[in-house]
Amino acid sequence: MNLEEYKGVYVFAQQVDNQLSSISFELLGKAKELAADLKEQVTAVLIGYKVKDLADQLAEYGADKVIVVDDPELETYRTEPYAHALASVINQYKPDIMLVGATAIGRDLGPTVSARVATGLTADCTKLDIGDFPLVAIPGKEAEQKHNQLLMTRPAFGGNTIATIACPDNRPQMATVRPGVMQKIEPIKGAKAVVEEYNPGFTPNNKYVTIKEVVKAVSDVADIMDAKILVSGGRGVGSPENFKLLEDLAEALGGQVSCSRAVVDSGWKPKDLQVGQTGKTVRPQLYFAIGISGAIQHVAGMEESDLIIAINKDEDAPIFDVADYGIVGDLNKIVPQLTEKIKAMKAAK
Amino acid sequence: MKVIVCVKQVPDTKGGVKFNADGTLDRAAMLAIMNPDDKAGLEAALRLKDQYGAEVTVLTMGLPKAADVLKEAIAMGADKGILVTDRVLGGADTWATSTTIAGAIRNLEYDLIITGRQAIDGDTAQVGPQIAEHLGIPVISYAQDIKIDGDKVIVQRQYDDRYHMLEAKMPCLITALSELNEPRYMTPGGIFDACAAEITTWGRADLKDVDDSNLGLKGSPTKIAKASDKVRKGAGEKVVPESPEDAVSFIADKLAEKHII
Numbered sequence: 001m002n003l004e005e006y007k008g009v010y011v012f013a014q015q016v017d018n019q020l021s022s023i024s025f026e027l028l029g030k031a032k033e034l035a036a037d038l039k040e041q042v043t044a045v046l047i048g049y050k051v052k053d054l055a056d057q058l059a060e061y062g063a064d065k066v067i068v069v070d071d072p073e074l075e076t077y078r079t080e081p082y083a084h085a086l087a088s089v090i091n092q093y094k095p096d097i098m099l100v101g102a103t104a105i106g107r108d109l110g111p112t113v114s115a116r117v118a119t120g121l122t123a124d125c126t127k128l129d130i131g132d133f134p135l136v137a138i139p140g141k142e143a144e145q146k147h148n149q150l151l152m153t154r155p156a157f158g159g160n161t162i163a164t165i166a167c168p169d170n171r172p173q174m175a176t177v178r179p180g181v182m183q184k185i186e187p188i189k190g191a192k193a194v195v196e197e198y199n200p201g202f203t204p205n206n207k208y209v210t211i212k213e214v215v216k217a218v219s220d221v222a223d224i225m226d227a228k229i230l231v232s233g234g235r236g237v238g239s240p241e242n243f244k245l246l247e248d249l250a251e252a253l254g255g256q257v258s259c260s261r262a263v264v265d266s267g268w269k270p271k272d273l274q275v276g277q278t279g280k281t282v283r284p285q286l287y288f289a290i291g292i293s294g295a296i297q298h299v300a301g302m303e304e305s306d307l308i309i310a311i312n313k314d315e316d317a318p319i320f321d322v323a324d325y326g327i328v329g330d331l332n333k334i335v336p337q338l339t340e341k342i343k344a345m346k347a348a349k
Numbered sequence: 350m351k352v353i354v355c356v357k358q359v360p361d362t363k364g365g366v367k368f369n370a371d372g373t374l375d376r377a378a379m380l381a382i383m384n385p386d387d388k389a390g391l392e393a394a395l396r397l398k399d400q401y402g403a404e405v406t407v408l409t410m411g412l413p414k415a416a417d418v419l420k421e422a423i424a425m426g427a428d429k430g431i432l433v434t435d436r437v438l439g440g441a442d443t444w445a446t447s448t449t450i451a452g453a454i455r456n457l458e459y460d461l462i463i464t465g466r467q468a469i470d471g472d473t474a475q476v477g478p479q480i481a482e483h484l485g486i487p488v489i490s491y492a493q494d495i496k497i498d499g500d501k502v503i504v505q506r507q508y509d510d511r512y513h514m515l516e517a518k519m520p521c522l523i524t525a526l527s528e529l530n531e532p533r534y535m536t537p538g539g540i541f542d543a544c545a546a547e548i549t550t551w552g553r554a555d556l557k558d559v560d561d562s563n564l565g566l567k568g569s570p571t572k573i574a575k576a577s578d579k580v581r582k583g584a585g586e587k588v589v590p591e592s593p594e595d596a597v598s599f600i601a602d603k604l605a606e607k608h609i610i
Binding site: 016076077078079080083103104105107108110111112114115116118119120121122123124133134135151155156157158160161162163164165166167168169170206207208209210211212213214215216217229253272277285286307308309311315320321322323324325326327328329330333334337338341342345346 | 360442443444447469470471472473474475476477478479481482483485486487488489490491503507508509510511512513514515516517518569570571572573574575576577578583584585586587588589590593594596597598599600601603604605607609610
């Protein structure tokens with residue numbers, strides 16, 4: 001493998017139902033920074049059926065070039081035709097870096113493609129930088145230190161440790177990136193990218209599965225990852241009915257309700273409201289943690305919030321270790337009064 | 350019908366995370382358990398055994414003590430256990446791990462391979478799909494339900510806001526979510542069987558069609574540049590108000606101070 005042949009920062013532009021996912025723009029935002037460091041270009045790989053129209057949007061969010069793989073086989077995500085599409089693009093265009101969202105799609109596509117093109121893949125990254133590997137040259141072996149490497153940082157052990165990983169001898173350097181962590185750029189209206197169509201040909205084989213049915217969850221709730229204020233409840237809320245207290249508070253604040261894993265496991269709230277390691281990563285301006293003990297897996301999904309206020313009756317709850325303000329007390333008494341107080345404050349304005 | 354379940358022995362990070370005095374993770378103090386998603390995969394396989402008489406083989410890669418999770422699986426009802434262990438396999442990343450496991454599986458007959466979606470130590474979710482890729486079989490990740498229909502498997506595959514009902518011809522690999530089911534307990538008879546059961550142990554020499562350059566630490570394309578304990582931002586201000594009214598004024602003051610209201 002001649003590593004010098006591999007150039008450019010590529011992102012997998014995930015779309016579902018011909019709508020680009022938020023992660024695609026987040027990846028472009030980060031790719032633009034990495035490309036600036038490397039003095040290379042940002043290329044989005046857009047895979048689907050009748051998706052070419054989305055290229056302009058990718059340009060507005062930072063893509064210099066868009067490679068479109070458009071084929072009827074790609075209408076709905078399936079591992080095989082998508083893996084074939086992305087692996088073929090990699091083999092044809094030889095990217096230096098290939099970023100994929102750590103979504104339910106990307107965490108299936110990424111590993112399959114990395115195994116196919118025989119390179120490393122670092123999962124669920126929360127930080128990406130360009131730097132040296134090893135970080136510090138080994139004395140006497142300075143010439144062996146590699147520069148301009150992608151340094152991929154990710155949590156492990158349920159968020160207890162953090163590791164920075166490099167892929168020095170294989171290309172592309174591949175990472176899946178946790179949604180909600182990287183920042184999109186302010187879209188540049190009217191920006192255009194070079195659009196190139198590429199079709200490697202799709203011949204169904206044993207790896208093509210059949211989609212018998214697509215069942216969409218009926219949800220009128222906005223994505224908690226986009227919320228500015230979250231009122232999050234845990235097992236301590238006590239019952240699904242008692243979440244009404246949190247809903248009222250969220251409404252008074254103009255925010256949304258989210259929850260911990262325990263609440264989802266108990267069947268009180270749907271999975272798409274779950275914050276944490278196996279749920280969503282959120283970084284709102286204000287995060288209320290109410291009746292949430294603060295298991296490390298939960299904290300991993302919310303600790304980047306600007307302001308964290310915790311209410312818990314257990315003085316030793318670990319949530320108090322990450323909260324900016326911790327209130328030891330009974331949520332059943334505090335929350336309804338707080339709701340009234342906030343309503344009064346807003347009315348007084 | 351033959352089912353292979355891949356399991357991993359992991360430190361129990363749930364609830365019982367222990368730290369050393371210097372703030373590092375005290376792994377010795379944490380229990381080693383069967384990874385939860387893998388256990389759900391095992392339960393799914395055991396249900397296929399109950400329903401269709403499937404033969405269930407559990408396979409793990411790890412240190413010799415990882416045989417414990419194989420014994421546990423047999424005590425739950427699995428038929429046999431295979432431990433892949435060898436010094437040269439140590440330090441493997443997901444690429445080298447999946448290469449190793451695929452090399453072991455090439456010795457076996459199978460209709461279905463089930464792995465957990467991800468392990469609670471690394472949380473990568475990569476090894477399952479990569480094994481399928483090395484073996485050239487279809488993969489269905491994030492399974493919430495598994496049914497068999499003749500030589501096909503029908504799987505409910507979870508996505509963020511929807512699920513797909515997928516049909517694949519076997520052989521096929523499925524990665525299981527812990528939401529898939531409630532794993533059964535070990536039975537007294539099963540524990541007796543597990544004590545008597547012989548665990549097959551394979552080393553490097555038993556792996557089929559794999560190159561040394563793809564194994565262990567040396568064969569891992571990803572390299573750790575740095576690992577450290579997570580530095581948390583630390584606790585802020587904690588108060589124990591005398592009354593709910595005090596608590597409410599405290600919070601309201603802070604919200605006003607931060608210009609949220």
